[in-house]
Amino acid sequence: RELGVAVVGTGKMGADHVRRIEHVISGARVTAVVDIEAERVKSLAAGIEGCTAYTEPAAAMAADDVDAVLIASPGPAHETALLEALGRDLPVLCEKPLTPDAASALRVLEAEQRLGHRRIQVGFMRRYDAEYLRLKRLLGTGELGRTLMLHHRHRNLSMPPWFTNEMLINDSVVHEMDVTRWLLDQEITAVTVLKPAASTLAPEGMDDPQLVLFETESGAVVDVEIFGHCGYGYQVHAEAVCERGTARIGDEPGPRVSSEGRWGGRITPDYIERFEDAYDRQVQAWVDTTRRGEVAGPGVWDGYAAASVCEAGVLAQREGRRVEVELIERPALYR
Numbered sequence: 001r002e003l004g005v006a007v008v009g010t011g012k013m014g015a016d017h018v019r020r021i022e023h024v025i026s027g028a029r030v031t032a033v034v035d036i037e038a039e040r041v042k043s044l045a046a047g048i049e050g051c052t053a054y055t056e057p058a059a060a061m062a063a064d065d066v067d068a069v070l071i072a073s074p075g076p077a078h079e080t081a082l083l084e085a086l087g088r089d090l091p092v093l094c095e096k097p098l099t100p101d102a103a104s105a106l107r108v109l110e111a112e113q114r115l116g117h118r119r120i121q122v123g124f125m126r127r128y129d130a131e132y133l134r135l136k137r138l139l140g141t142g143e144l145g146r147t148l149m150l151h152h153r154h155r156n157l158s159m160p161p162w163f164t165n166e167m168l169i170n171d172s173v174v175h176e177m178d179v180t181r182w183l184l185d186q187e188i189t190a191v192t193v194l195k196p197a198a199s200t201l202a203p204e205g206m207d208d209p210q211l212v213l214f215e216t217e218s219g220a221v222v223d224v225e226i227f228g229h230c231g232y233g234y235q236v237h238a239e240a241v242c243e244r245g246t247a248r249i250g251d252e253p254g255p256r257v258s259s260e261g262r263w264g265g266r267i268t269p270d271y272i273e274r275f276e277d278a279y280d281r282q283v284q285a286w287v288d289t290t291r292r293g294e295v296a297g298p299g300v301w302d303g304y305a306a307a308s309v310c311e312a313g314v315l316a317q318r319e320g321r322r323v324e325v326e327l328i329e330r331p332a333l334y335r
């Protein structure tokens, strides 16, 4: 039967996933929506056949028509919902960050280990982006030799008003932490954060942009430009510098229009549009594997490792020094 999904959190990302499950992908339907905003969730559920509104994740997870959970609430609310889902042995797709810090991520990791099998996929959707996938495949062939450096650029048109300096690391650069670990197939060992003079267009008190440096196990060095208020669009670029060549992705997909003595194109305004295909492919893959009783994609280990790098990153950002990443030994369940 179709997978009955409870979507927990119906803000920008949660609402987009509801639309995706209902209208874009196949094999699943939204049987429950959960939000502390009772009115919002009630009116959302009213527009979906066979969907019930809840204000408590636990109540939705107890319902007979809920087979799996998609968590899209803010990071600090994830741990409770994840532990509840693991307690019921329900499959989960959890938006990043898994949890806001390494200690809470470790608690989730321990709970999944106690369960004895993987149940949680983390929403690091860039792993489903066609260009990132091609870059991963290319680096995997070994044609270009070892990867020595990665250059990432991550620019947002602007950030919502509640966004903080720490969130630039925990909510934005967390994506580069994951793709770096995935592309290079190794852990990040240390983080340094440099702060150029801030843009006067950034909110008071926010150091924007920032340059974040990672060191990795093999000795690669990775830089990430994170710019929260670039003011012109949403851009994500990555370039691998290898021994025998370089490979770059994220340049505008086109069409590149030449007309009236000028050339140019359109820049996507936000991640919902830029990574639309990646989100679609990610959720479809999660539904397909879940229906087969399997778990694939980035998991709790990846969420925990990213949370540990974030923790080092926030400390590096605050104290202006290089901070080493602390990780437990990788448990057998995640090897």
Ligand code: ISE
Pocket: 156, 171, 172, 175, 271
């Ligand atoms: C947002 O939460 C995301 O996950 C986006 O992918 C990222 O580009 C953005 O900076 C974050 O705020």
